[in-house]
Structure formats: C-alpha cells, structure tokens
Amino acid sequence: MQVLLFGVTKDITSQDALDIPESENIMDVGQLKSYLKQKYPGLGQLSSLAVAVNSAYAEEDVQIKPTDELALIPPVSGG
Secondary structure (H helix, E strand, O other), rough: EEEEEEHHHHHHOOOEEOOOOOOOOOOEEEHHHHHHHHHHHHHHOOOOEEEEOOEEOOOOOOEOOOOOOEEEOOOOOOO
C-alpha cells in the first residue's frame, strides 16, 4: 500500500511517498492514521491530518484496499 505525501507531511517523513507493508494489515483510514502517527510522531503534532482515498476525503471508518490511491493531506493555511 502506498501513501502519497504533501506539504509538511513530506518534511516530517523526509519522503514523497510511504510504502506500508501488507503485513501491517491496515483495513481502514483510522488504522492508517494511527500507524503513521506511531511511526512518525511528528504527524501527531499537526493540528489536523486528513486522508484522501481515491481522490476523495475519507472519514476514519472508510475501508481501504492495497490498490486504493491514498494521500495524506496536511493542514492548509490561507489568508
């Protein structure tokens, strides 16, 4: 399972994308966020962290498959 990273999430992980081993058995967005925050504690310090599944924002209970396109969306600042 590959997760694309944008903005500050790239800075925190020092990567453009993360490959999550299937052995982690991540089944939904909530599990994915918990796994990533444990592996990269800096992600847990963000004011918000959204996940997009197949180009749509996803709630914690949305099921994910290894073939889905996943992306971490960091907090957005504006003015």
